[in-house]
Amino acid sequence: MRRDRGSVTGLIVLTALFGACGNEGLARNDGGGNETGCPEVSIDGAQSLFQQSCGGTATATGTSPVGAFSAGLVGVSYHCGNVVVEVTDASGFARLALVFPFSAGAIGERNAAVTFNGPPRGDVLVQATGQVTIAAISDPSPTSDAGSSAWGMVEGTFSITSDCLSITGSFASPYCAYDSLCG
Numbered sequence: 591m592r593r594d595r596g597s598v599t600g601l602i603v604l605t606a607l608f609g610a611c612g613n614e615g616l617a618r619n620d621g622g623g624n625e626t627g628c629p630e631v632s633i634d635g636a637q638s639l640f641q642q643s644c645g646g647t648a649t650a651t652g653t654s655p656v657g658a659f660s661a662g663l664v665g666v667s668y669h670c671g672n673v674v675v676e677v678t679d680a681s682g683f684a685r686l687a688l689v690f691p692f693s694a695g696a697i698g699e700r701n702a703a704v705t706f707n708g709p710p711r712g713d714v715l716v717q718a719t720g721q722v723t724i725a726a727i728s729d730p731s732p733t734s735d736a737g738s739s740a741w742g743m744v745e746g747t748f749s750i751t752s753d754c755l756s757i758t759g760s761f762a763s764p765y766c767a768y769d770s771l772c773g
Contacts, residue, residue, distance in 0.1 A: 628655055628754035644740040646763020648677045652756045655715045656684045656708045659757050666744050666763040668730030670772035673744060675761055684708040686757060688748055690722055692730055699723045704750050720750035732768050740764035
């Protein structure tokens with residue numbers, strides 16, 4: 591049986607690259623970056639990112655691949671057993687998403703999958719793990735507060751510290767969307 595050396599070499603190179611990233615697989619390689627391998631991007635000519643807001647509030651400050659991060663809008667949704675908290679930077683050009691499993695009435699600390707999107711078109715710039723501390727969480731089902739456009743409430747704090755992203759903050763928001771169809 592003959593093996594193609596190019597394929598084996600390519601696999602080794604890919605494995606080394608992804609192994610070096612730890613839990614921060616950068617999904618975008620724009621040729622830029624700094625000494626830690628973090629992307630460096632500019633908002634010049636970038637598209638503003640849409641953010642669905644449910645009337646909640648968020649505070650967040652820190653550093654990101656687009657520079658200083660300061661909270662703008664917040665939106666919370668339920669998707670396939672997970673709560674998704676999205677906080678847009680006040681500039682509108684970057685968005686932080688925290689995803690963690692829903693557990694009825696479960697308050698306290700838990701891990702969250704973190705995705706940071708930014709210029710030029712909402713590209714994934716950083717993926718990491720963060721900590722979320724839930725102070726209050728209600729049933730995500732829209733029938734729990736039937737008749738209103740936003741329902742329920744999720745409230746908590748979060749902290750993300752990685753080579754490419756360092757943001758802490760808090761949020762309090764009703765749910766904006768519910769999706770239980772998982773396929």
